[in-house]
Amino acid sequence: xxxxxxxxxxxxxxxxxxxxxxxxxxxxxxxxxxxxxxxxxxxxxxxxxxxxxxxx
Numbered sequence: 001x002x003x004x005x006x007x008x009x010x011x012x013x014x015x016x017x018x019x020x021x022x023x024x025x026x027x028x029x030x031x032x033x034x035x036x037x038x039x040x041x042x043x044x045x046x047x048x049x050x051x052x053x054x055x056x
Contacts, residue, residue, distance in 0.1 A: 004043055004054040013052060023048065
């Protein structure tokens, strides 16, 4: 699982005009999955089920 920042740099994730994160291959807005026991949040694509972790 890569970080959100690394996904933006590599082109796997794109931001739309409203600063929402979208999967570049599926063009779907990413969902947020919060685990109260883990550090950070996980952003997930509902179509291809790719995941990126946001720390901080």
